[in-house]
Amino acid sequence: MPSKGVKSFRTRQDKQKMIERLKKKTHFSKLEIEKLLEMQRKLSTRGNKIDRSKFRDLLHNTFAITEDFIMDRVFKAFDKDNDSHLNEEEWILGMSVFLRGTIDELCKYCFDVYDMNSDGFISREEMFHLLKQSLIVPGNEQDDPDDGVKDLVEVALKKLDQDHDTRVSFEDFxxxxxxxxxxxxxxxxxxxxxxRKESFLEQIADEAHLKK
Known part of the structure; x- marks a missing residue:
């Protein structure tokens, strides 16, 4: 029995150390992190990790992000070790940027979502694919819808391509x-x-407040 008690204490101690570490690296309070960890455990399907399907359900139902391709790219931006699951740290760090990121953090996050092949640039082809997936381009039935998307790509390049090399680097973005x-x-x-963001944050804050 004593050894079991020691093991339990060490587990709680490790959890508190992790929470303190994450508090320093995120925009969340200790109680908010505890609540997010509880949510992560409920969403987890294997080894205390969230799989792509559960995460997509959360994006769709809670945050009204509905585009399939974008949901997969958001998951990829969270999944830093590329194991197709989100562990506790990936979940907390990702949600910190997703919900309370600084403008620089949000720039990096959005750029990573749009940089489909992770080569450090958003190419003309990637822009075309992203815009075609995300937008309905107006036009009559005789128009080629791809032409409208191509026009939008050119507009985007004029806005974003600071060094005029026909692609968008992170610094450009x-x-x-x-x-x-x-x-x-x-x-x-x-x-x-x-x-949606305020509703989610209020839920965390309210439920965390009850623990005080």
Whole structure:
């Protein structure tokens, strides 16, 4: 029995150390992290990790992000070790940026979502694919819808391509967003809208407050 008690204590101690570490690296309070960890455990399907399907359900039902391709890219941005599951740290760090990120953190997050092959650039082809997936381009039945998307790609390049090399680097993207924050989600919505975000944060804060 004593050894079991020691093991339990060490487990709680390890958890508290992890929470303190995450508190220093995120925009969450200790109680908010505890609540998010509880949520992570409920969403987990294997080895205390969230799989792609559960995460997509959360994005769709809680944050109204509905585009299949974008949901997969958001999951990829959270999944730093590329094991197709989100562990506790990936979940907390990802949600910190997703819900309370600074403008620089959000620039990096959105860029990673849009940089489909992770080569450090958003290419003309990637822009075309993202815009085609995310937008309905107006036109009559005789128009080729791809032409409208191509026009939007050219507009995006003029706005974002600071060094005129026909692709968008992270520095291009960051500079453009600092000039005009409305460009942040220019290739598809990958962040929660304000009402959904505030509702989620209020839920965490309210339930965390009850533990005080």
């Amino acid at each position: 960051k500079t453009s967003i600092h000039d005009d924050n409305l460009l942040l989600e220019c290739f598809g919505r990958c962040l929660p809208n304000l009402p």
